[in-house]
Amino acid sequence: xxxxxxxxxxxxxxxxxxxxxxxxxxxxxxxxxxxxxxxxxxxxxxxxxxxxxxxxxxxxxxxxxxxxxxxxxxxxxxxxxxxxxxxxxxxxxxxxxxxxxxxxxxxxxxxxxxxxxxxxxxxxxxxxxxxxxxxxxxxxxxxxxxxxxxxxxxxxxxxxxxxxxxxxxxxxxxxxxxxxxxxxxxxxxxxxxxxxxxxxxxxxxxxxxxxxxxxxxxxxxxxxxxxxxxxxxxxxxxxxxxxxxxxxxxxxxxxxxxxxxxxxxxxxxxxxxxxxxxxxxxxxxxxxxxxxxxxxxxxxxxxxxxxxxxxxxxxxxxxxxxxxxxxxxxxxxxxxxxxxxxxxxxxxxxxxxxxxxxxxxxxxxxx
Amino acid sequence: xxxxxxxxxxxxxxxxxxxxxxxxxxxxxxxxxxxxxxxxxxxxxxxxxxxxxxxxxxxxxxxxxxxxxxxxxxxxxxxxxxxxxxxxxxxxxxxxxxxxxxxxxxxxxxxxxxxxxxxxxxxxxxxxxxxxxxxxxxxxxxxxxxxxxxxxxxxxxxxxxxxxxxxxxxxxxxxxxxxxxxxxxxxxxxxxxxxxxxxxxxxxxxxxxxxxxxxxxxxxxxxxxxxxxxxxxxxxxxxxxxxxxxxxxxxxxxxxxxxxxxxxxxxxxxxxxxxxxxxxxxxxxxxxxxxxxxxxxxxxxxxxxxxxxxxxxxxxxxxxxxxxxxxxxxxxxxxxxxxxxxxxxxxxxxxxxxxxxxxxxxxxxxxxxxxxxxxxxxxxxxxxxxxxxxxxxxxxxxxxxxxxxxxxxxxxxxxxxxxxxxxxxxxxxxxxxxxxxxxxxxxxxxxxxxxxxxxxxxxxxxxxxxxxxxxxxxxxxxxxxxxxxxxxxxxxxxxxxxxxxxxxxxxxxxxxxxxxxxxxxxx
Numbered sequence: 109x110x111x112x113x114x115x116x117x118x119x120x121x122x123x124x125x126x127x128x129x130x131x132x133x134x135x136x137x138x139x140x141x142x143x144x145x146x147x148x149x150x151x152x153x154x155x156x157x158x159x160x161x162x163x164x165x166x167x168x169x170x171x172x173x174x175x176x177x178x179x180x181x182x183x184x185x186x187x188x189x190x191x192x193x194x195x196x197x198x199x200x201x202x203x204x205x206x207x208x209x210x211x212x213x214x215x216x217x218x219x220x221x222x223x224x225x226x227x228x229x230x231x232x233x234x235x236x237x238x239x240x241x242x243x244x245x246x247x248x249x250x251x252x253x254x255x256x257x258x259x260x261x262x263x264x265x266x267x268x269x270x271x272x273x274x275x276x277x278x279x280x281x282x283x284x285x286x287x288x289x290x291x292x293x294x295x296x297x298x299x300x301x302x303x304x305x306x307x308x309x310x311x312x313x314x315x316x317x318x319x320x321x322x323x324x325x326x327x328x329x330x331x332x333x334x335x336x337x338x339x340x341x342x343x344x345x346x347x348x349x350x351x352x353x354x355x356x357x358x359x360x361x362x363x364x365x366x367x368x369x370x371x372x373x374x375x376x377x378x379x380x381x382x383x384x385x386x387x388x389x390x391x392x393x394x395x396x397x398x399x400x401x402x403x404x405x406x407x408x409x410x411x412x413x414x415x416x417x418x419x420x421x422x423x424x425x426x427x428x429x430x431x432x433x434x435x436x437x438x439x440x441x442x443x444x445x446x447x448x449x450x451x452x453x454x455x456x457x458x459x460x461x462x463x464x465x466x467x468x469x470x471x472x473x474x475x
Numbered sequence: 476x477x478x479x480x481x482x483x484x485x486x487x488x489x490x491x492x493x494x495x496x497x498x499x500x501x502x503x504x505x506x507x508x509x510x511x512x513x514x515x516x517x518x519x520x521x522x523x524x525x526x527x528x529x530x531x532x533x534x535x536x537x538x539x540x541x542x543x544x545x546x547x548x549x550x551x552x553x554x555x556x557x558x559x560x561x562x563x564x565x566x567x568x569x570x571x572x573x574x575x576x577x578x579x580x581x582x583x584x585x586x587x588x589x590x591x592x593x594x595x596x597x598x599x600x601x602x603x604x605x606x607x608x609x610x611x612x613x614x615x616x617x618x619x620x621x622x623x624x625x626x627x628x629x630x631x632x633x634x635x636x637x638x639x640x641x642x643x644x645x646x647x648x649x650x651x652x653x654x655x656x657x658x659x660x661x662x663x664x665x666x667x668x669x670x671x672x673x674x675x676x677x678x679x680x681x682x683x684x685x686x687x688x689x690x691x692x693x694x695x696x697x698x699x700x701x702x703x704x705x706x707x708x709x710x711x712x713x714x715x716x717x718x719x720x721x722x723x724x725x726x727x728x729x730x731x732x733x734x735x736x737x738x739x740x741x742x743x744x745x746x747x748x749x750x751x752x753x754x755x756x757x758x759x760x761x762x763x764x765x766x767x768x769x770x771x772x773x774x775x776x777x778x779x780x781x782x783x784x785x786x787x788x789x790x791x792x793x794x795x796x797x798x799x800x801x802x803x804x805x806x807x808x809x810x811x812x813x814x815x816x817x818x819x820x821x822x823x824x825x826x827x828x829x830x831x832x833x834x835x836x837x838x839x840x841x842x843x844x845x846x847x848x849x850x851x852x853x854x855x856x857x858x859x860x861x862x863x864x865x866x867x868x869x870x871x872x873x874x875x876x877x878x879x880x881x882x883x884x885x886x887x888x889x890x891x892x893x894x895x896x897x898x899x900x901x902x903x904x905x906x907x908x909x910x911x912x913x914x915x916x917x918x919x920x921x922x923x924x925x926x927x928x929x930x931x932x933x934x935x936x937x938x939x940x941x942x943x944x945x946x947x948x949x950x951x952x953x954x955x956x957x958x959x960x961x962x963x964x965x966x967x968x969x970x971x972x973x974x975x976x977x978x979x980x981x982x983x984x985x986x987x988x989x990x991x992x993x994x995x996x997x998x
Contacts, residue, residue, distance in 0.1 A: 112879060331854045332843050339840065342829045348785060349818070349826040350841035351809025463495065 114469055118462030119404060125457065126449040127416075134442035141438070143431050152439075155426025156419035162426070164294060164308035168380070170411075170418030171310070172372050174317040176396020177403055177410040178324055179369035183249075184405045185328055186361040187341040192238065192253030193369035194393025195260030196231040200370025202267060203230030204377040205282055205384035208289040219289040220378065224316075227374045228367035234260065235366025242362065243355040249362065257393075265386065272384055282384035291379045309380035313371075320371065321407035337361050369393060395443075401451035417443065480545030484509040484641050484672035485530065490539035492525055499525040500536070501696040507641075507689075509544070512663050512673045514683040514704065517693035518716055518916035519887055523676050526693070527643055531563050532556040544640070562634025564644045568626050570618040577601060577614040580633050604635050608665050623770070624655035631662065635671075642666065643674040648682055652770050653944070653977030660686045678917075680712050681945075692716055717917045724924040724949060726968075729932060731952070732761030736936040737905050741791035744777040746960070751777045753960035754791070759905065764927065764937040766951030770980050771942045774960035776821060779909045779940055783818050784808040795905060809844055817898040821909025821940060823887070827894045830883030834873070837882045838864040838897060845901060871896030872922060888919025895926055905936045912946060924950060944976060958982045 135145035156166045176193050183190040190196075207226035211219050238252035265280075272282035292312050295305040328334035336357050339347035348354050376388045399417055403409030424439025485507040492500040500522045507513045517523045528534045530541060532550040541548050543559045550556050556563075570579050581597045598614065605611060610628045618626050627647060634642055648656045663673050663686055675687060683690050684704060692699040692715045699715050713721045735758035744752040749772040759765050767775055780786035782793060784806050792801040798814045800806050812818065818841075820826035828837050839860060842848050850859025861878055868876035871892045873885070882890055891911065898906070908927060912920045927950060931937055941947050947954055948971055956963040956979035964985025966976070978988040 326854075330857070332852065335836075335839075335843055335855060339829060342831055343825070345825045346827065346829050346840065349783065349808055349820055351807060351812055351844060353807065353809075 114465035115462050117465045118458055118460075119454075121465075122454050122458040122461045123402065123450050126454050127446060130442065130445040130449045133445050134438070137438060137441060138434060141433055143434050148427060148431060148434065151427050151430045152420070152423030154423075156423035160295075160298075161306045161308055162422055164305070164310040166415065166418040166422040167294075167314050168308060168310040168418070169421045170414040171314045171317045171375055172392040173396055173399045173414035173417045174321060174411055175368060175372040175375065176392045176394075177399035177414055178317075178321060178396075178407060179365045179372075179393075180397050180400035181403070181405040181407065181410060182324060182328070182368055183362050183365035184400060185334075185341050186337045186358055187344070188242065188358055188362055188365075189250050190235065190238075190253050190362055190365045190369075191250050191397065192235060192256045192260075192366070192393075193372070193396050194389045194391070195253075195257035196234050196366040196369040197372035197376075197389040197393050198260045198264050198387070199234040199373070200227035200231030200367075201373030201377045201384055201388045202264060203227040203370065204374045205272070205285065208285040208378060209282070211289065212286040213288050214286075215288050216291050216378070220291065220374075223289070223374055223378055224371065227370035231370030231373065232363040232367035235363050235369075236359070239359040239362035239366075243358040261387070268384060268386055280386050285377065285382045289378060290382060293379075311375070311379035313375040313379045316371065317375075318411065320368065321411055324368075325407050333357070333360075369396075372396075398443075398447040398451055401447065416446070420446070479509065479640075481542075482508055483542070484511075484544060485674075486542040486545075487526070487530075488540045488542070490526065490529060490541070491537045492522075492529060492534060493537055498696050500529070503539070503693070503696075503698045505691050505698055505701040507672060507674060509672055510667060510670050511688040512667055512675060512686055514687035514690040515674060515676045515693065516678065516680065516683055516690060516712065516716055518678070518918075519914055520695075520916070521693040521716070522696040523693055524645070527563070527645065527674075527676060530556065530643070531561060557637050557639070560638060560640040562631075562637060562639025562642045564627065564630045564634060564642065564647060566646045566649065568618075568630055570626060570629060572617060572619045574617075575615050576612055576618055576621070576629050579618060579629055580636050584637050601632065601636065604632055607669065608632075608635065609662060610635075622655075623650045623772075624652075624658065627651070627659065628662070639671070641672045641674065643676065645676045646678070647675070648677065648679060649942070650771055652980045653973055654981055656682065679945075680709050683712065684709060694718055713917060719918075721917060721921060724921065724928055726928060726950065726952075727932065729762045729952070731763040732934065732936075735759055736761050736795060737938070738794045739782075739791070740794070742778070742781065742788065742793065743790035744774070744781045744786050745789055746774070746777060747780075747786070749777070750774050750960040752781065755957070755960070755962055756791075757955055757962070757965070759936045759938055761904075761936045762931055762934045763952040764931050764939050764950050766947040766954040767938065767940040767957055768944065768947045768954050768976055768980060769942070769957035773957045775909075775940045775942075775957055777960075778957075779821060779907060782811075782816070782907050782938070783820075784811045808841075812841060812901065812903075813844075815904040817901065817903030817906040819891075819895055819898055819906065819908045819911055821913070823890060823894060823913070828882045828890055831881055833879050834868060834882050834885075834893060835861055835864050835878040837893065838867055838878070840897070842897065842900065847901060867896050867900065868893065871926075886916065886919070887914035888916050888923075891915050891923060892919065895923060899926075899930065903935070905938070906930060907938050907940075909940045910942065911939070912941075912943065944973065947976075948973075956980055956985075963988075 138145045138148045155162050157163055179193045180190060203226035204223045207223040208219055211222060238249055238256055241247035241252055242249040268282060269280050273280060274283045294310045295307050298305040328337060336347065336352040339350065339352055340354055340357055344354050372389060372392055377384055381388060395417060399410055399413045403413040420439055420443055424436055427434055427439060428436040483506040488504050490500050490503040503526060515523050525534060529536050532552045532555050548559055571582065574582060577598060580601055586592050601614065610632050612621065612625045612628050618629055647659060651659065666673055677683060687704045689701060690704050691701040694716060737759040740756050742752050742755045752774045755778065769775055777786055781788055785808060787805055788800050788802050790802060792799060795814065798806055824830060829840065839848055839851055843851060845851060849863050850856035864878045873889045873892045911923050915923065927937060939950055952968055954966045954971060956976055958980060963979040963983065975988055979985060
């Protein structure tokens with residue numbers, strides 16, 4: 109138990125220290141463009157957490173990051189690197205849109221499971237092709253999933269512009285979803301129970317995201333399938349020797365990863381945009397890779413990492429609003445620093461901290 | 476190179492080295508006299524490799540000093556070590572397969588930017604060294620196509636080409652036939668006659684006794700003793716290494732089952748970096764251990780792969796009571812396990828355990844689809860599995876018996892005990908055993924051998940593949956010697972002799988080898 113505790117403590121403290129360093133470097137950057145770093149930090153913090161609207165937006169962004177981060181983590185647990193969440197989410201958005209358009213007048217609680225299934229089928233199916241190429245033919249999944257992002261983008265442009273666009277409209281998007289399918293927003297719920305709140309795109313999908321995270325913890329760490337998946341991730345030769353059908357489990361893992369990415373599409377189409385828009389995944393699929401990296405590919409780490417990225421995105425918007433000479437790019441740079449430090453360089457610090465805590469816990473026990 | 480002083484080629488004085496909390500070398504002091512062959516023995520983890528890595532500049536000692544040829548040496552890198560006249564022949568050869576034998580020797584020791592003397596100069600020097608030390612090998616061949624023994628001679632010459640006066644060889648005999656070992660030892664004696672010093676790191680006590688002048692025994696990072704080899708016996712050495720008395724396992728007589736439990740007929744398996752299996756047939760009965768002897772890379776691995784369901788059968792068939800594998804019907808590793816074939820893999824780290832995982836997670840690896848392990852099903856009940864795992868660790872004497880420790884931090888012997896216990900948990904009828912004591916210390920070897928014999932006495936059929944002749948001789952009721960994917964013949968326990976098996980390992984059929992021996996006897 110001591111070993112596990114020290115590795116968790118070490119990982120956690122290393123992440124926090126690295127985040128602090130990223131923040132300090134970001135502060136230096138803000139100072140360099142002639143603004144007050146502590147004031148800027150306050151603005152970012154207040155923007156992200158200081159008002160109910162800011163908080164809602166933070167969690168709305170975080171919802172997308174949770175889906176994208178979980179998508180990457182599922183496959184990463186099997187050492188499969190699915191870089192295609194962006195495209196898979198985009199195709200999943202199409203599935204969601206088609207499901208909702210096919211169910212006019214059907215209320216959201218019936219439409220949601222259908223849309224989730226359709227989105228999962230579309231996005232999981234989109235991931236199936238690179239998955240089979242990887243597992244059966246040895247094509248590099250990283251390359252194929254990146255290429256499939258471009259394919260998804262081109263295919264969706266064609267579908268939206270030529271098939272879904274309302275005739276005569278100049279806007280490259282599908283028509284609006286039936287209003288009955290709009291997911292309940294959190295602000296509506298809060299207002300209904302007597303807490304008046306401004307309208308934001310945060311919907312009940314945030315609960316779906318948390319439930320999905322819990323479900324994946326169960327699936328990956330408490331079922332035989334998850335055990336076999338992790339065995340492949342750690343040592344696929346040993347997994348094969350132990351009787352795991354390596355190719356099949358790999359394909360299943362990558363498709364599940366794609367299907368999870370599809371939930372991002374559900375959130376955008378049913379929750380936020382209510383249309384199938386061009387580039388509806390808006391980069392969340394890519395940033396999700398960094399979220400998973402910082403969250404150590406574990407749902408329990410991905411949720412806080414996603415909230416952090418949501419807060420940076422929301423707080424960053426206020427920053428450029430309040431400080432004319434600080435552009436939004438500063439926040440993007442801070443995001444980059446977070447990824448570099450908490451995602452990459454952490455491997456320099458973590459082993460030392462783990463060893464430190466192991467020593468500390470041991471002396472406590474023997475004392 | 477400095478002029479030698481004193482009588483010793485190397486002196487270690489109070490060498491200490493720690494890796495984190497592990498003390499690898501604890502106050503080690505001994506001397507290697509110039510012009511002798513010096514053995515260093517010890518179990519895995521006794522500190523042999525660490526000490527040699529310190530001598531060769533790969534690690535730095537925390538404290539203590541080293542004297543080379545009587546002068547204090549500060550060895551910061553292998554370049555320093557080579558400059559001081561130390562040559563190292565690693566267990567895994569460091570030869571470049573795209574270069575010829577000669578280019579390999581010269582590589583890194585070329586004569587300056589302009590290559591003064593050119594190819595001809597290098598060749599002349601190599602040929603002179605070859606003649607002087609009897610290190611024959613063709614200069615213009617690619618090492619990959621040469622035998623392992625020949626590759627080793629290239630490695631030795633590489634060191635001599637760099638003017639090594641002290642040669643360190645790390646487990647040099649593990650890949651050689653007994654005859655090749657004899658040739659190697661002749662080379663050692665030639666080197667000694669020329670005033671060179673040879674340090675032999677090994678765990679094979681027979682070889683220490685056969686060739687060394689002095690021997691240093693390490694145990695748990697400490698230097699137990701340095702003594703003239705003439706004053707020790709095999710059992711006294713083993714005892715000093717382990718720190719207690721070692722009892723060889725007894726093989727009581729047993730009657731093999733009349734019907735074979737496993738039949739292999741004309742088996743052909745594609746090679747993976749070696750010859751593969753090229754037409755092998757044998758029967759394996761209950762209550763017997765069939766040993767497969769041979770130099771590594773003669774198709775034993777491919778045989779085990781095919782029997783594990785990991786390599787397709789090209790021709791022939793493998794048949795048990797319930798299963799048949801041939802070129803048409805393959806059975807997955809899981810299917811074979813459920814069909815009663817237990818499997819102790821020859822490469823534990825690659826196939827047997829997942830090093831980063833805990834003992835708990837490893838304890839059901841391969842059993843994850845078994846119905847007989849409590850807590851294992853579609854979903855996993857880790858609390859039940861933990862209770863089961865604790866039993867498994869205790870019954871198999873895995874130390875420490877902590878289910879939550881990553882398996883990678885356990886010693887090789889304890890890892891192997893877990894693997895064996897796990898494979899026996901399903902009570903398989905047939906047990907495939909590959910290199911069961913590779914990287915395992917003597918104490919654990921004793922326990923593992925005992926366990927295998929116990930299975931045989933219970934009536935199970937064991938196929939033992941090992942490159943350690945001692946192990947084959949100790950455990951086998953019958954032995955098949957493999958060479959280039961074929962059987963060179965089958966020997967009963969009473970027929971076993973090192974000379975005979977050695978000749979068959981080098982590619983003579985049993986009849987040829989017996990004929991040759993008879994001829995030699997009468998001559």
